[in-house]
Amino acid sequence: MRRPAHTLVIMRPHHTMQPDTRQPAVEPANKPDNDSLDMNLDMNTDAQPINAQPEAQPQRTGRVRRLKTRVTHYFATRSVRYLAGFFAVLLGAVILLLPSPYVIEMPGPTQDVLGKVSEGEVIAISGDGVTIHKDSGKLLLVTVSASGVPGYTITNAQAVWGWANPQVEVTPREAVVPVGQTADEYQQEVDNDMSGSQQSASEVGLAYAKQHADELGIDAATLDNAKVEMHVDEIGGPSAGMMYTLGLIDKLTPAEESGGNVIAGTGTIDAKGKVGAIGGIRLKMLGAKRDGATWFLAPESNCDEVVGHVPEGLRDVKVATLDEAYQALVAIGKGQGDTLPHCEA
Incomplete structure (x- = not known):
């Protein structure tokens, strides 16, 4: 839709108004008509109303970019930390569930x-x-009662529990049974x-x-x-x-x-x-x-x-x-x- 012609105001340099003593100018014979002017105005996409505020687009764009960068960095670093923590917990759980070379006695x-x-x-x-x-x-x-002897394997988690329990003794298996002894x-x-x-x-x-x-x-x-x-x-x-x-x-x-x-x-x-x-x-x-x-x-x-x-x-x-x-x-x-x-x- 074409913009209405009367909304456009051409900005001129500001001067103190003086009485015009000049002779009226002779209007050029090839002065464009209104339709031609309207067409030219429509093609001028950079024109703005005189009352419009100057755009702050570059400044806003910079702030948005900085904010986006910070947000992206925040979640990126958090993701790495959380992922590292998750794998650390997972690794710890796997280690605790592995067979232990210890015997617990109670x-x-x-x-x-x-x-x-x-x-x-x-x-x-x-x-x-x-x-x-x-x-x-x-x-x-x-x-x-002994666990961890041949036929009664324990996990590292049970060994850790034994170390924390004053009524349990944890001993290397080779100190209790011969190496290689079957169940x-x-x-x-x-x-x-x-x-x-x-x-x-x-x-x-x-x-x-x-x-x-x-x-x-x-x-x-x-x-x-x-x-x-x-x-x-x-x-x-x-x-x-x-x-x-x-x-x-x-x-x-x-x-x-x-x-x-x-x-x-x-x-x-x-x-x-x-x-x-x-x-x-x-x-x-x-x-x-x-x-x-x-x-x-x-x-x-x-x-x-x-x-x-x-x-x-x-x-x-x-x-x-x-x-x-x-x-x-x-x-x-x-x-x-x-x-x-x-x-x-």
Whole structure:
């Protein structure tokens, strides 16, 4: 649509108005008519109304460009940061989920050797003339739950959790099991240790009962026909030997050795009745306290690990032989436990 001709005002230089004394100019014969002028005006696209403000387009364009640049830079840098953060988090998650070369150990379940399991009595004694006696107390064998051993792989996340937990110990796997040991080999080893522990406990316990039959109130002749079977629920290793032996003797004697107390303990037992050192005793004491024990029989050879780690409310008693362990059991049952020796620095 053509712009109306009367909106256009041609700007002239400003002068002071003087009376015009000049002769009227002769109008050129070829003066353009109005239609020609309108056509020329339409083609003049740069013309503006006299009242229009001078354009600030270059200035506005510069500001817009700067703003656009800043916005683009802001989001570009933010995108890089966020992307880097995302990949860092993703990488961390992947690392945490990878298999860990560590073993984590924590307090495991306890088991009353005077009690029962799904297969029957933990210590089942049979034979002609053999009399079994009950005890109102408990003798707890204690365990450590281990993960990260062959067949029970853990992740790095679990290892980190273990380092942050004061009731968990984290150890390089090679310090716990031989390098290259398979899951089947590991399971066979712990099963063999448990079987050996039970066998030693049966032999040593019966031998001790025969040797001290008169003072224990046992008919020694009946023990010649005694047969002992031991049952456990998914427990392996040799460290229950001493407690199995004490449980066997307790069940053969008419006396109630425990005096109704909950007494826990750990330690291997050899053919001569010597109580040997075991691993994880700090964690085992925590498990004993958790499950209600107030007394803990500890191998004398483990005293360096016992001192400073006995939970509040649990009293340790150091023992080096089966006889010391049995006499400690009797003393506790009689209320004389405070006279017993304990581990010292």
